[in-house]
Amino acid sequence: MSKRKRIVVVGHGMVGHRFVQAAVERGLTETHDIVVIGEEPRPAYDRVALTSFFSVESAEELSLLPGGQYDDPRVRLVLDTAVTGIDRKDQVLTLVSPPPTPSGVELEDPGTVSELEYDVLVMATGAAPFVPPVPGKDLRNVFVYRTIEDLEAIREASQTAKAGVVIGGGLLGLEAANALHQLGVETHVVELAPRLMAVQVDDAGGATLKRHIENLGLSVHTGVMTELIDGDDDGIVSGLKFKDVEEPLEVQMVVFSAGIRPRDALARECDLPVAERGGILVDEQCRTADPHVFAIGECAAPDGRMYGLVAPGYSMAEVVVDALLEGPGTFTGADMSTKLKLLGVDVASFGDAFATTDGALELVYSDAVAGVYKKLVVSEDGKRLLGGILVGDASAYASLRPLVSSGIALPDNPEELILPASRGGVQLGMPDEAQVCSCNDVTKGQIKEAVAEGGEHSCEDVACVKKCTKAGSTCGSCVPIVKNIIEEHFASIGKVVDKGLCEHFRLTRQELFDLVSVHGYRRFDDIVEAHGTGRGCDICKPAIASILASQFNGHVLAQETAALQDTNDAYLANIQRNGTYSVVPRIPGGEITPDKLIVIGEVARDFGLYTKITGGQRIDLFGARMEQLPAIWKRLVDAGFESGHAYGKALRTVKSCVGSTWCRYGVQDSVGLAIALELRYRGLRSPHKLKGGVSGCARECAEARGKDFGVIATEKGWNLYVGGNGGAVPAHARLLAGDLDTETLVRYLDRFLMYYIRTADRLQRTAAWIEQLDGGLDRVKEVVVDDALGLGAELEAAMARHVDSYFDEWKATIEDPEKMARFVSFVNAPDVPDPAIAFTTERDQIKPADPDGAVSLGSTIPVGAPGLVTAGDAR
């Protein structure tokens, strides 16, 4: 057996981490050992989600490697250690731990020096923020925006700073401005170029973006040069002076976001060729001039060009793993298309956005009043789309970008792709008989009829119109037009379409979710004081309770959230028509031992409960009085059961068929997967109830496609379907991705569920949520599968947080005397059962006595229930 080779990765950032993941996944560690040298004290974390740092509990939550080590024993991660030299001839690295300070100041402890041999070296040293040589740049309260430590310092400074300035109006600069703005600092953005986001958008687009951002209360200064940063006597920032401008800006903090520079010093020192503008020169396999040395990510310059986005870095990591496996993969440039929401403003830029192609033509639509700017770049003959810019409304991005890459011929009037006509503005001049939905032949007139007050349907939203007229229910491309027709109709009759939650909050659930996330609110009182009015109601309180539970996963009956809970959550059981409750212990995947079945039977018998098998493969125990619940839970918990969350807007069950273990048709272990998924997502609170299913073959005995998420086994892995439900409006789940291995399946599910939890409306199930998303299921695919928003890691981290913090809320309740104190029939007579509750018998089990009939009273109760009598009179 030949000696195992050693790969050394220099740098443990997002790209270095991806390299290791890919190497493990693709079996490179079968033949190679991997050593990763990281300079920072912590393992790789999600730098793209850096702004969300303010809303997470701790730095750990952004971590891409929460355990701190890789599971594969052949990968070793060495942190807090710098590579200070590369001897390419002998293939040896010099390491120093802890790393020397960047300023080069000699430390008393020079660190421990050691050597490490390599067979293959992968440079993933990333980039460093560029700080221009402005006088005052070393004052206190001057920051860059790159690491968790930077953000911690910025947050600290924001406590005392009234105003702050971000130098740099690019993508990252606007992220930083967003962070300052969210921290409550009066925010200025300074950009040397004549416009914001100069790399992605043109002058007109930049101007539109600027107007949007100014409307949010931020100040934007473009085309100005920073001359110096002023400091006070304590050496703290006190102002910013522009060149050729008299009045300085009064600010107490400065954040530099003026671009990044590849960290290529190590390569330069060992004479590896670098690109003119920085970055280690590599070929299409990301190999440097030395065949044993590769470079990936921001420190690399394939074909002389550096890529400051994470997606190309990931591609490079994959290419190198492929090269080491002697695969054919190459990196030949990346799609630098960008679509994002910055400070709530849509910005997209794709393809040849600046019309650099010979003979390229531009088509521009601009509406300064609405703040919308759209530009298409088309080929000289007008037949092909080359690129474009969208600001203020990027809804067309999803349909336009594929036109660039596929080269599909444009329609005869390409301007219609961006004119408001195609977005529905056309209905202003559109006659009622004009066809809106060509799939189902629905006219504008029919849609107007559907929304007409007092009409047959009286629809109020798109979902209802789709259901009643079928418009937009097939390909969905006319949905925006339908939406506009509805809005125009309501506007014409003077009806305000209020998207607020209730009278106490003029905010949607998603907006509230984001506010809670940004501010870290834990109490309803703080939220309603800051963003609402009054004392809340039965609509906003449970909605906020759910948002708090989704984000922080505390006990729903904790002091500060107990009074917010809806009927069932308030007592961790399902209220029934006579005021008693039903109890459902969790039976993951529907699998249960005979001993546990017997326990359920004994509990039901001892407490005199009615039992019924549920549709989710478990057992429901009915007729428990509120004060009996803790004793019932105790019996169940002692036998190893836990809450089944049948009462919550939360994950209910993951139903399964018996799968390949027993079934002669099964191709995968559906029970095993269903149990794993149910245990992973148990306790997850969401906008509405969530159900899952796993079938072991295409016969689909688990009815998985009738669930919010359904998994169906294939010969090669699993197909994942989403957005199904039973109920009044049944929906079949649709395919999100096919032939997945289990790990990828779980990753996509994590992302899907968290994306839903973050953005859905209150009490909106997944089917309706997907329906109303701009782009529908395709949008979900983009976000979950393609990670088009770069949110994937953040969503996964949020789910990991949930999984790690799960606890059984039944057990936690019976162990807490304060919570237990609430489970009494009467505060002044805890031993007296509520006389209003009575049962009769049917088919050998109890059933609620008819409330209109006589109420049987306990003998200790001297008086009847006059409440019942007066109630009857009142009617």
Next chain:
Amino acid sequence: MSETYQVVCPVDDLEVERGVTALVHGQAVAIFRTHDGEVFALGNHDPFAKASVLSRGIVGTRGGVPFVASPMHKHAFDLRTGRCLDDDTVTVPVFEVRVEDGMVHIGGRKQKVA
């Protein structure tokens, strides 16, 4: 109706905006403490659902009116008058409340509020 007051519990035992049930003169009474510290008592019986559950509803305000939403079908009742805010032909009984020496006293049924 009895005019005598009955002591039910320390006012500190009432969690803000979370009801309790007390047995007063043989009747189930729902007692609520609002955010501003006021204490209210209604009959516990929800006349729509015909179940004794009002104390388990969510307490809040609707247009400034303190109310409880029945946990059954979310009918809202004015804590001050017992009037149903969704159907003003329906009213639940309201009881006199006094807080003395830190204890909640529940009295007889209030006369109809004009």
